[in-house]
Amino acid sequence: MPELPEVETVCRQLEPELEGRRIATLEVLDPRWCRPIKPAELEEAVAGRTIESLGRRGKYLLLGLDGGRTLLMHLRMTGNLVLVEGEDRLDPSEGMRLYEGERSASERHLRARFALDDGRELWFTDPRRFGEALLLGDDELDAHLASRLGIEPLSAQFTAAALGEMAAGRTVPLKSFLLDQKGVAGVGNIYADEALFRARLHPLSPAGSMKPEHLEALRDGVVAALEAGIDGGGASIDDYRDGRGEKGRMQDEFLVHTREGEPCPRGDGTVERIVVSGRSTYFCPACQAKLRRRPRRRNRPARRSA
DNA sequence: CGCGCAACCTGTCTGC
DNA sequence: TGCAGACAGGTTGCGC
Numbered sequence A: 001m002p003e004l005p006e007v008e009t010v011c012r013q014l015e016p017e018l019e020g021r022r023i024a025t026l027e028v029l030d031p032r033w034c035r036p037i038k039p040a041e042l043e044e045a046v047a048g049r050t051i052e053s054l055g056r057r058g059k060y061l062l063l064g065l066d067g068g069r070t071l072l073m074h075l076r077m078t079g080n081l082v083l084v085e086g087e088d089r090l091d092p093s094e095g096m097r098l099y100e101g102e103r104s105a106s107e108r109h110l111r112a113r114f115a116l117d118d119g120r121e122l123w124f125t126d127p128r129r130f131g132e133a134l135l136l137g138d139d140e141l142d143a144h145l146a147s148r149l150g151i152e153p154l155s156a157q158f159t160a161a162a163l164g165e166m167a168a169g170r171t172v173p174l175k176s177f178l179l180d181q182k183g184v185a186g187v188g189n190i191y192a193d194e195a196l197f198r199a200r201l202h203p204l205s206p207a208g209s210m211k212p213e214h215l216e217a218l219r220d221g222v223v224a225a226l227e228a229g230i231d232g233g234g235a236s237i238d239d240y241r242d243g244r245g246e247k248g249r250m251q252d253e254f255l256v257h258t259r260e261g262e263p264c265p266r267g268d269g270t271v272e273r274i275v276v277s278g279r280s281t282y283f284c285p286a287c288q289a290k291l292r293r294r295p296r297r298r299n300r301p302a303r304r305s306a
Numbered sequence B: 001c002g003c004g005c006a007a008c009c010t011g012t013c014t015g016c
Numbered sequence C: 001t002g003c004a005g006a007c008a009g010g011t012t013g014c015g016c
Helices: A004-018 A039-046 A086-090 A138-146 A160-167 A174-179 A189-199 A212-231
Strands: A023-028 A051-057 A060-065 A069-074 A080-084 A110-116 A121-125 A132-137 A272-276 A279-283
Touching: A004 A051, A004 A060, A004 A080, A004 A212, A023 A039, A039 A132, A069 A138, A132 A138, A160 A212, A174 A189, A174 A279, A189 A212, A189 A279
Parallel strands: none
Antiparallel strands: A023 A110, A051 A060, A060 A069, A069 A132, A080 A121, A110 A121, A272 A279
16 A cells, blocks of 8 residues: 555654654554564653654665664555554544444554654554564664665666666566565556656556666656645555545645546547556556567567668 | 466455 | 456566
8 A cells, every 4th residue: 555655644744743752651452563672671761761863765664773773664455654643543544433342443453652752653554564664773764764665766876777677677667666665666456557657658668668767757657646645645545544544635636646447538549457467557558558578689670661 | 397286365346 | 245356556586
């Protein structure tokens, strides 16, 4: 679920609220949340620390603590990080009335809870339990991230040339290419589809088949898709909630993702769904032309002039 | 090395 | 209504 725009939204909302706050206690309710270390160990290491920053790298959230350590969190498919207070505590996301003693969905799925020094709480909820947290020293942090993540797509380093270097010689479909976090960090299934549509590129085109104009288009498409996601406050297809427990609006703005059978926004054709490396993939076959695999230039016969 | 796919989990929806 | 099966935003590790 949460891709770069969703994580960025949470980050922007919570950073000003959390910066400078002291963590009174941390309670880890699900041991697999912080595996391999034991909940008690993490709770002790985090309690009493002051939050210096909340940042994002790819789809990771980085909670910077005093003492030179960072709590790295990943929401995976269904994780949420929500600041709750007072009455909201019953259920920050649904506003449902509960029977006496009944636990809300958020409470049932609560994996970890930070109590802050101002009485508010930061909840990590996650129905599917894929989400994770890891406490790292600043030196380990860099190595950990560097081995997993490539270029930040909203940074100046993300150029058509850089994209070309990554794609050179690759036969993977463009869709899979975009999903690889070691290339472009933060693009997931939703924004890969949206970026390819914007770039007018077919999801099955081999990554190495892109010419300079395609690389430009893809760079622009990725940036535009991600910025639209951030502007829309993220996409809530199902579980995603922002840092305040609210749904995003981006799901109403999708150009092709989840729009199977609907007319192409450019009016060119009908959106189709295919499966690429196991993931649902939506595109318009009329305006996203499939590129031919680039032939290796070897013994190319001289072209005849017409 | 590059690539595709199953596995990790739970919840929800569809079709019989 | 009940139940089996498919499917879901991500990442990792394994096999080819």
